[in-house]
Amino acid sequence: MDMDDVFVQPPENRPNVPVVEATTIPVINLSPLRTKTGSLDVLASKLREAIQDWGFFVVTGHGVPKETVARAVQVSRAFFALSAEEKEAVRRTEESPMVGYYDAEYNRNVRDWKEIFEFFPTEPRPVGAADGAQLCKNKWLCDDDLPDFRDTLMEYAKAMEELAFMLLELISRSLNLSPHRLHGFFRDQTTILRINHYPPCPKPNLTLGSGCHKDCGALTILYQDDVGGLDVRRRSDGEWVRVNPARDSFIVNIGEIIQVWSNDKYESVEHRASVNSEKERFSIPYFFNPSWSTVVEPLKEIVSKEDPSRYNGYNWGEFYSTRRKAILRKQVGHIKTQTAQFKKQSHVQKSELMFS
Ligand SMILES: O=C(O)CCC(=O)C(=O)O
Ligand SMILES: [Fe+2]
Numbered sequence: 001m002d003m004d005d006v007f008v009q010p011p012e013n014r015p016n017v018p019v020v021e022a023t024t025i026p027v028i029n030l031s032p033l034r035t036k037t038g039s040l041d042v043l044a045s046k047l048r049e050a051i052q053d054w055g056f057f058v059v060t061g062h063g064v065p066k067e068t069v070a071r072a073v074q075v076s077r078a079f080f081a082l083s084a085e086e087k088e089a090v091r092r093t094e095e096s097p098m099v100g101y102y103d104a105e106y107n108r109n110v111r112d113w114k115e116i117f118e119f120f121p122t123e124p125r126p127v128g129a130a131d132g133a134q135l136c137k138n139k140w141l142c143d144d145d146l147p148d149f150r151d152t153l154m155e156y157a158k159a160m161e162e163l164a165f166m167l168l169e170l171i172s173r174s175l176n177l178s179p180h181r182l183h184g185f186f187r188d189q190t191t192i193l194r195i196n197h198y199p200p201c202p203k204p205n206l207t208l209g210s211g212c213h214k215d216c217g218a219l220t221i222l223y224q225d226d227v228g229g230l231d232v233r234r235r236s237d238g239e240w241v242r243v244n245p246a247r248d249s250f251i252v253n254i255g256e257i258i259q260v261w262s263n264d265k266y267e268s269v270e271h272r273a274s275v276n277s278e279k280e281r282f283s284i285p286y287f288f289n290p291s292w293s294t295v296v297e298p299l300k301e302i303v304s305k306e307d308p309s310r311y312n313g314y315n316w317g318e319f320y321s322t323r324r325k326a327i328l329r330k331q332v333g334h335i336k337t338q339t340a341q342f343k344k345q346s347h348v349q350k351s352e353l354m355f356s
């Protein structure tokens with residue numbers, strides 16, 4: 001099988017094979033938080049170090065049942081195995097650009113080698129959006145086409161939500177904030193669950209499953225199957241390193257909202273998904289996002305005279321929907337779709353104005 005040129009990455013973005021294996025991504029065992037035993041201060045400082053060094057960490061002891069994960073993977077496989085016509089029925093469109101099936105995502109003008117399906121576990125109220133009602137309506141197949149698809153993914157999303165709130169508490173502690181300081185932002189969430197399918201690729205050295213990017217939301221909790229392909233940009237030397245799959249764990253990364261809330265104490269890190277010529281790969285990111293009407297800006301407890309706010313506040317719902325619409329129009333990469341546009345001029349580094 002041949003590969004169309006639209007999938008070819010420019011030379012500087014092509015994956016070198018083999019990538020370096022990241023054996024040192026920190027592992028955070030959440031049992032003390034769940035069972036309320038042991039020192040949460042120790043755990044919070046371990047987390048602070050992990051985020052500062054990597055922006056990524058692996059969680060174990062998270063309490064998510066294995067069966068919940070296995071069922072979500074099973075229905076994801078079944079969904080992507082449907083015919084093109086069946087998937088077409090739930091395709092993302094201009095009227096509903098936030099959710100549904102999509103196989104033509106462009107990242108910096110290059111098409112990703114993947115297909116996805118996304119939905120809101122709770123449909124948000126798009127406060128103030130002119131195209132309100134339709135904008136955030138989920139698209140589901142009828143149950144006869146794929147029994148249990150919706151219920152199974154909803155169950156998975158519920159488990160992710162519990163985990164996300166636990167992580168939010170720990171992140172708050174790690175920033176010396178009160179444990180529930182950030183919870184209020186998530187009362188009326190715009191969280192999205194995505195399932196990714198990366199089919200085998202004839203030229204894996206020339207393309208990417210997900211091009212280099214940063215996640216623009218608050219927090220991403222990723223399940224990846226045992227094939228492997230997630231690469232993270234190592235902060236210490238800028239090298240791309242592979243995050244190997246580890247059983248019964250999830251990979252978490254800090255999104256740009258937490259970067260802004262923390263006034264750059266925590267930074268969101270670039271990552272990508274590589275593909276391979278033999279095996280298809282599945283992953284399930286849970287994008288934990290605040291309410292539509294949230295004004296994202298550095299937290300007042302964090303800014304000070306010595307470290308003044310580095311960002312102009314922005315309306316999350318407006319930004320997120322603009323960015324999603326831009327994905328459909330193949331315009332992602334433009335500064336208007338990037339969190340970096342809100343950085344105050346005095347703090348902008350040249351590289352940040354390029355892409356995230
Ligand atoms: O599939 C992966 O390993 C990464 C996916 C990802 O980064 C994303 O969907 O934002
Ligand atoms: Fe991502």
